[in-house]
Amino acid sequence: MCRLSVQAGGSVLSGCAIIVRGQPRGGPPPERQINLSNVRAGALARRATQNQPETKDTPDEPWAFQAREFLRKKMIGKEVCFTVEIKTQQGREYGMVYLGKDSSGENIAESLVAEGLATVRREGIRGTNPEQARLCDLEDQAKAAKKGIWSEGGGNPRNFVDSLHQKPVNAIIEHVRDGSVVRALLLPDYYLVTVMLSGVKCPSFKRESDGTETPEPFAAEAKFFTESRLLQRDVQIILESCPNQVILGTILHPNGNITELLLKEGFARCVDWSMAVYTQGAEKLRAAERSAKERKVRIWKDYVAPTANLDQKDRQFVAKVMQVVNADAIVVKLNSGEYKTIHLSSIRPPRIEGENKDKDKRFRPLYDIPYMFEAREFLRKKLIGKKVNVTVDYIRAATTAAETGPVPAFPERTCATVTIGGINIAEALVSKGLATVIRYRQDDDQRSSHYDELLAAEARAIKNGKGLHSKKEVPIHRVADISGETQKAKQFLPFLQRAGRSEAVVEYVFSGSRLKLYMPKETCLITFLLAGIECPRGSRNIPGGVPEPFSEEATLFTKELVLQREVEVEVESMDKAGNFIGWLHIEGVNLSVALVENSLSKVHFTAERSAYYKTLQSAEEVARQRKDKIWANYEEKPTEEVAQVSEEKERVANYRPVYVTEITDGLHFYTQDVETGAQLENLMETMRAEIAAQPPVEGSFTPHRGDYCIAKFADGEWYRARVEKVESPAKVHVFYIDYGNREMVSSVRLAALPPAFSTRNLPPQAIEYTFAFIQVPQDEDARADAVDCVVRDIQNTQCLLNVEYGGATCPHVTLLFSDSKDDVGQGLVKEGLVMVDVRKEKHLQKMVTEYLNSQESAKSARLNIWRYGDFRADDADEFGYRR
Numbered sequence: 001m002c003r004l005s006v007q008a009g010g011s012v013l014s015g016c017a018i019i020v021r022g023q024p025r026g027g028p029p030p031e032r033q034i035n036l037s038n039v040r041a042g043a044l045a046r047r048a049t050q051n052q053p054e055t056k057d058t059p060d061e062p063w064a065f066q067a068r069e070f071l072r073k074k075m076i077g078k079e080v081c082f083t084v085e086i087k088t089q090q091g092r093e094y095g096m097v098y099l100g101k102d103s104s105g106e107n108i109a110e111s112l113v114a115e116g117l118a119t120v121r122r123e124g125i126r127g128t129n130p131e132q133a134r135l136c137d138l139e140d141q142a143k144a145a146k147k148g149i150w151s152e153g154g155g156n157p158r159n160f161v162d163s164l165h166q167k168p169v170n171a172i173i174e175h176v177r178d179g180s181v182v183r184a185l186l187l188p189d190y191y192l193v194t195v196m197l198s199g200v201k202c203p204s205f206k207r208e209s210d211g212t213e214t215p216e217p218f219a220a221e222a223k224f225f226t227e228s229r230l231l232q233r234d235v236q237i238i239l240e241s242c243p244n245q246v247i248l249g250t251i252l253h254p255n256g257n258i259t260e261l262l263l264k265e266g267f268a269r270c271v272d273w274s275m276a277v278y279t280q281g282a283e284k285l286r287a288a289e290r291s292a293k294e295r296k297v298r299i300w301k302d303y304v305a306p307t308a309n310l311d312q313k314d315r316q317f318v319a320k321v322m323q324v325v326n327a328d329a330i331v332v333k334l335n336s337g338e339y340k341t342i343h344l345s346s347i348r349p350p351r352i353e354g355e356n357k358d359k360d361k362r363f364r365p366l367y368d369i370p371y372m373f374e375a376r377e378f379l380r381k382k383l384i385g386k387k388v389n390v391t392v393d394y395i396r397a398a399t400t401a402a403e404t405g406p407v408p409a410f411p412e413r414t415c416a417t418v419t420i421g422g423i424n425i426a427e428a429l430v431s432k433g434l435a436t437v438i439r440y441r442q443d444d445d446q447r448s449s450h451y452d453e454l455l456a457a458e459a460r461a462i463k464n465g466k467g468l469h470s471k472k473e474v475p476i477h478r479v480a481d482i483s484g485e486t487q488k489a490k491q492f493l494p495f496l497q498r499a500g501r502s503e504a505v506v507e508y509v510f511s512g513s514r515l516k517l518y519m520p521k522e523t524c525l526i527t528f529l530l531a532g533i534e535c536p537r538g539s540r541n542i543p544g545g546v547p548e549p550f551s552e553e554a555t556l557f558t559k560e561l562v563l564q565r566e567v568e569v570e571v572e573s574m575d576k577a578g579n580f581i582g583w584l585h586i587e588g589v590n591l592s593v594a595l596v597e598n599s600l601s602k603v604h605f606t607a608e609r610s611a612y613y614k615t616l617q618s619a620e621e622v623a624r625q626r627k628d629k630i631w632a633n634y635e636e637k638p639t640e641e642v643a644q645v646s647e648e649k650e651r652v653a654n655y656r657p658v659y660v661t662e663i664t665d666g667l668h669f670y671t672q673d674v675e676t677g678a679q680l681e682n683l684m685e686t687m688r689a690e691i692a693a694q695p696p697v698e699g700s701f702t703p704h705r706g707d708y709c710i711a712k713f714a715d716g717e718w719y720r721a722r723v724e725k726v727e728s729p730a731k732v733h734v735f736y737i738d739y740g741n742r743e744m745v746s747s748v749r750l751a752a753l754p755p756a757f758s759t760r761n762l763p764p765q766a767i768e769y770t771f772a773f774i775q776v777p778q779d780e781d782a783r784a785d786a787v788d789c790v791v792r793d794i795q796n797t798q799c800l801l802n803v804e805y806g807g808a809t810c811p812h813v814t815l816l817f818s819d820s821k822d823d824v825g826q827g828l829v830k831e832g833l834v835m836v837d838v839r840k841e842k843h844l845q846k847m848v849t850e851y852l853n854s855q856e857s858a859k860s861a862r863l864n865i866w867r868y869g870d871f872r873a874d875d876a877d878e879f880g881y882r883r
Contacts, residue, residue, distance in 0.1 A: 378434055572792075651844060738765040
């Protein structure tokens with residue numbers, strides 16, 4: 001073993017290798033490289049060896065830089081002594097190094113291990129060697145103390161960067177690798193670090209397989225641009241972050257910021273992944289890049305802006321928001337009156353990953369996708385009916401199914417930044433966690449002009465756990481859709497009638513007078529028909545698909561006034577299809593009146609009994625005088641009179657008050673006699689009290705056809721009923737004898753009728769009748785229109801009834817409204833909903849004549865079944881009518 005005492009005039013190669021020199025004697029002293037025995041420190045970064053394609057660039061290993069700096073500060077310029085323990089065949093020497101003139105000084109290897117900057121090579125250690133045993137003990141102590149490489153999270157350049165707290169550090173640029181990567185010597189500690197400029201990337205030098213370097217376009221120019229301004233210059237560097245062992249920073253020169261200069265001169269492009277850590281204002285970098293793009297300099301010489309083909313008026317404009325589509329698109333109305341769909345740039349609405357597994361369930365994105373409803377409501381409340389500023393960022397070309405594979409094809413989309421009151425709507429959505437930001441390829445320029453703000457907003461939302469990024473339970477919206485559900489609608493009707501005016505949101509407009517409403521308090525969807533008016537019908541409601549004149553204009557008018565707005569509704573009744581009928585108000589405006597005022601609807605005779613009749617009548621009179629739209633060809637025609645036949649025998653008119661309880665699809669109806677109404681109420685109260693006191697045993701009643709019983713209706717109350725058919729214990733058809741309605745129930749909802757409440761004590765109160773002098777259309781749509789009108793007019797109301805003549809199944813009667821005394825059946829004829837059934841009895845001829853006059857009036861006005869003229873002559877048999 002050799003002992004030498006030398007003056008260190010060499011250098012520190014790494015954390016476990018040094019160069020030492022002896023005293024100069026007549027020339028430069030000899031050099032020796034000493035590698036520390038039994039320890040290993042991390043290797044510093046190395047570039048690939050030229051002409052050796054199998055080699056690659058390697059970054060600093062964790063704590064390699066700190067270990068080298070530890071040795072440099074401790075040993076440079078100091079006298080040391082060393083022992084050589086092993087010398088390999090290649091001439092590499094391993095030994096122990098001590099500070100001072102002999103081995104009593106500080107053991108450098110032990111100091112490294114004690115600070116956690118090196119690990120012990122235990123595989124070659126002998127237990128009898130006390131120096132080696134001491135290294136193991138020191139390593140165990142460093143582990144316990146969590147020093148250096150044993151600290152939590154590991155030691156790497158990130159700790160060094162974080163320790164500077166983004167404060168400017170004086171430095172000298174030692175080397176420029178390319179335009180955006182430099183090697184800098186940090187002062188006053190002389191740390192040598194590789195720094196990549198935050199937020200940008202310059203063209204680089206690509207290493208080929210043969211070891212040569214090929215510059216990308218403008219790579220050499222970018223390198224020269226940076227070298228000529230920074231190499232060997234005193235600068236300040238802000239070390240901003242250290243992801244994946246790469247130090248990101250900003251270099252500040254007295255003459256300016258090199259990052260901004262590179263962008264402005266077209267030598268670099270912005271990169272999103274490092275833009276987030278840039279501390280000098282990302283908007284400055286985007287502005288510099290935008291300037292280079294506009295001037296088409298250097299790397300941007302072939303650049304074409306995403307909106308280059310648009311006129312200025314199409315790039316930036318003000319428009320009124322008419323509809324919110326899901327949570328990332330809106331429909332706006334331009335000043336020209338044109339409608340345009342605008343997608344919010346660079347954001348993605350809430351969505352469900354993968355396929356919807358529950359295929360049996362009707363999937364409703366608005367309510368079933370988490371946070372979709374909250375996002376839509378945020379946009380609806382902020383934007384609907386308001387003017388916004390639209391700046392088009394790019395036009396996304398249409399895609400075909402072949403291009404997108406399993407992804408559905410999309411039409412061309414206009415993507416823009418939408419602001420209102422200076423607030424970027426997309427940024428607000430993202431900051432609340434109601435949308436996410438789309439990530440792009442670096443060369444994809446089709447993105448939001450405020451992309452950095454969107455990324456920052458998303459980072460805040462993730463940090464604060466907002467919306468989609470929340471760890472709380474996902475909000476669930478259980479919204480019942482009772483459109484077309486007749487039974488559910490019947491149960492719901494009394495609640496809406498008692499509520500008076502109820503709050504609602506218009507979700508969809510089918511036509512000028514037919515809408516779908518969302519009831520927030522009741523959390524349900526209903527179909528709503530406007531009362532008191534007759535609106536032109538669209539193609540979907542007319543055989544042949546030809547819409548009535550001005551039906552589209554009426555639909556558009558209703559959409560512009562109420563779509564996705566908060567409104568108030570008054571529900572009066574419902575039709576046979578489960579649609580509710582009533583009045584809709586928005587900001588004090590009655591929609592029915594508004595349609596009539598704008599010559600887009602006529603007043604229906606059913607409005608006569610409403611509080612809005614006079615308003616509707618006066619509005620229609622004004623519209624008729626203007627001769628606009630539906631009244632354009634209006635001329636008052638004298639009613640064609642039909643010769644009256646003198647009566648030889650007087651007709652008996654003995655009207656009595658009745659309460660209409662049910663109307664069938666064949667236009668038959670059931671009534672209760674008002675005079676016996678009190679008896680029925682007393683019977684029901686007594687019967688229900690007895691049932692409550694002694695509830696029937698479930699399943700104890702075995703139903704048979706024709707049996708009288710009691711049945712539990714959907715409202716939870718018991719009513720008298722008669723069994724009409726038994727399909728199975730779970731499917732029993734019953735007829736409610738006091739109300740006239742039918743239902744299919746399970747036998748567990750049936751019980752024996754107590755004798756005290758049998759039909760002997762009080763006969764069935766629901767009596768079946770049909771209209772006199774009326775022929776019901778056999779066409780299903782025409783008959784449904786007539787039935788809907790009758791339901792709207794008289795169901796659950798009190799009328800006056802007179803029996804005119806008998807019939808095969810029930811008496812034929814005339815009904816009068818109890819207040820106006822108008823004939824209900826004659827009103828149907830007048831509206832063109834039914835035809836007259838001409839009776840030959842002489843004492844009825846006066847009534848027949850009045851009905852025929854009403855029919856001629858409907859034919860002249862071409863109402864409903866007469867819209868195509870008098871079809872009966874040639875097509876009576878085909879259409880199922882007779883004269």
